[in-house]
Amino acid sequence: MQQAKTLSARPARRVRWMNRDRAIALLMIAPSALAIAVFVYGFIGWTAYISMTDWRGLAISTSFVGFDNYLTIFSTGRFQTNIRNLIVFTLFFLASCLVIGLLLAVLVDARIRFEGFFRSVYIFPMALSFIVTGVVWQWLFAPGNWPSDPTGINLLFKQSGLGFLQAAWTTDTNVVPGWRIEGLRTRIGIPMAMIPVVVAAVWQMSGFVMAMYLAGLRGIPDEIKEAARVDGATEWQVFRNITLPMLQPITLSAVIILGHISLKIFDLIITMTGGAPGNNTEVPGLYMYEITFKANKFAEGAAVAMVMLVVVALLVVPYLIYNRRTEVER
Amino acid sequence: MLTTKWLKLFGVFSILALALAACGGAPAPSQPTAAPAQPTTAPAPTGGGKLEIFSWWTNAGEADGLNAMFELYKQQNPGVEIVNATVAGGAGTNAKTVLKTRLQGGQPPDSWQVHAGKELTSYVDAGQMVPLTQFFKEQGFDKVMPPKLLEQITYNGEIWSVPVNIHRSNVLWYNIKIFQENGLTPPKTIDDFFKVAEALKAKGIIPLAVGGKDRFETPHLFESVLLAVFGPEDYPKLFQPGADWSDPRVRQAAEIAKRMLEYSNSDRSSLGWADAAQLVLDGKAAMTIMGDWAHGYFIGKGAKVGVDYGYAPAPGNEGVFMWLSDSFGLAKGAPNPDQAKAWLALCGSREGQDAFNPKKGSIPARTDADVSLYDEYLQYSIKAFSSEKLVPSVVHGAAAPEAYMTEYGNALNVFASDLDVDAVVEALKDAAKDLK
DSSP: OOOHHHHTTTTTHHHHHHHHHHHHHHHHHHHHHHIIIIIIIHHHHHHHHTTBBBSSSSOOOOOOOTTTHHHHHHHHHHHHHHHHHHHHHHHHHHHHHHHHHHHHHHHHHHTTTTHHHHHHHGGGGGSSSSHHHHHHHHHHHHHHHHTEEOOOOHHHHHHHHOGOOOOOGGOOEEEEEEEEEETTEEEEEEEETHHHHHHHHHHHHHHEEEEEEEEHHHHHHOOHHHHHHHTOOOHHHIIIIIHHHHHHHHHHHHHHHHHHHHTTTOHHHHTTTOOSTTTTTTHHHHHHHHHHSSSSOOHHHHHHHHHHHHHHHHHHHHHHHHHHHHHHHH | OOOHHHHHHHHHHHHHHHEEEEEETTTTTSOGGGGOOOOOOOSSSOOOOSEEEEEEEOOOHHHHHHHHHHHHHHHTTTEEEEEEEEEOOOHHHHHHHHHHHHHHHHHHOEEOOOOOOOOHHHHHHOOOOOOHHHHHHHHHHHHSSSSSHHTTTTTTEEOOOOEEEEEEOEEEEEEEHHHHHHTTTOOOSSHHHHHHHHHHHTOOOOEEEEOOOTHHHHHHHHHHHHHHHHHHTTTGGGGGGTOOOHHHHHHHHHHHHHHHHHBBBBTTTGOOHHHHHHHHHTTTTEEEETTHHHHHHHHHHHBBBBTTTEEOOTTTTTEEEEEOOEEEEOBBTSSSSHHHHHHHHHHSSHHHHHHHHHHTTEEETTTOHHHHHHHHHHHHHHHHHHHSSEEOTTTTSSSSSSHHHHHHHHHHHHHHHHHOOHHHHHHHHHGGGOOO
């Protein structure tokens, strides 16, 4: 220590101390970095490798078959249907969450009475697990033997004299408009049974979007809005030309967060519909689970997992790059 | 001073983390054959040690049956601690996921529940089970179980598991009151079925209750239709490797199934098999075709057989018993092989089966059971099992490998939704590629 003190008087020591800081920093992140390297990236690599083998059955097999498994899954009508469902679910879920979330945020931001109460009410569903949401909404949307002997929401409609609103909900087998395209083994359109699933998901997550937007709204300085009003802008113009553009970073973050939830969705759908009717609400996560653990087609399951990873990466990676750039600019 | 202390502390932590990561990371990619060697402790002479049994029996009747067997085991093997590893979920879907993960990680339970028949073969092929042929001879099981059943647990010339029970899958359950009030008798043939269905529909009663949420109900219905159309000789051939699914009778069966589904409730995909059975009990639907675990469900709901509900073979299935069986095998590399063998001896014994089956609501796999312990339906079923033609169920793992079951099941679940006969015939043809 004595020696260190004498050394510290010299200018060269600065670099060495920096190194020591760095060493500590490295040591501090080493455990988690190592765990992530093994348990996340190691297993991603393992899955990628398995997806290019012919592993079927419980005994592992590592003969290399290239992209055969990918060709197999993409040529099945079932996986094509899964992709269609995933696109429909994601688009509807994102759009509804953003619109409803923004609407709620604007309403709560209007300095109403009991603001805290409403804020809590709207954000509360997020505290539930998707499993709970799925089970409850499955009960609500079970149509029963409608229109004469309905259950759930249909029963509510019947009792309140709105019987004409009854529908097949999660058991609706229609795909609208259901176009057939040469070479595709699924019908293109919106599977109607997906709508109740989207409703449940939006019910759960729109409060979260509201919270994000609310933070964004509170972050917009009043002076700017005041200046615009002084210049004669209407309230709508203030909202359209000042509020909305300034909320853009929030929207981007919300899209990324909701998007990756949506693309990986499993728990909500398996409890609410299990993929039924037919494969009309099935998404790649369910398919992966079934062919891996029920059919023992481990290689094909791994291929589905890799496709899901790539799809999520397509959303998240550009965001990370964008984020890094803006940080560097700062 | 402070920094060096921290450094040391973090050094220790990171080494710990390294060690942990090494331990956790290594077993996962390793092959099942890398299972730890059997412990070399002396074979427990008068008991002691542990026994881990893996099953998906968690519901009322089945868990009671399992516990009854555990009680017997404890009496016979005092001091052995039983670890009851159950994972809930019908037909073992969730349990199998956990089991497969454990087997791949090289940490098998001593003995696990497996459907007798083709489902066994995937574990055998993976080298995860120990042959029990010698054990069967020692215990005399080969003399008291029907040859048809022994055939189904024999693979590559060896016997691999001990059947505990038999369930029947092709049973028609009906609401007696509805049938009496409308002067109807339970349909014996497919043609009868449609006549009865038409009469019921005219009265505003759902003729056939079908579920769909558990994803096996329509495939289950269809296997009984296949049996009706193909007959007991040709039906089992459909699940042999290289089976011919371009047979025009497949289309005929699909047409029949389509008509049947048109006579069923429209909210199929939101109901489980038990919800469908409940419709029959509530008098909202007249019939349902389900395995005899429905009998257990009805009893659990306080209903009386012969008063509230009746049973008959599924339409066109007269004289044929479509069976499935739960069995237990011995794990290769089982941590406690001696205790496990004592368990298997109990599973195959008359005493064990008579303790388990009356509670579970199934019939014993042995032909010498004490019939007086079983209720009316089970006595009927025991008689049918010993006198009727036996065919294996495909949906419940007896007739075909799991890869095939999944494809077959999905083809019919899609069919249940779109009722497209052409598509299901094609999908079933495609699925036949997985018959091995």
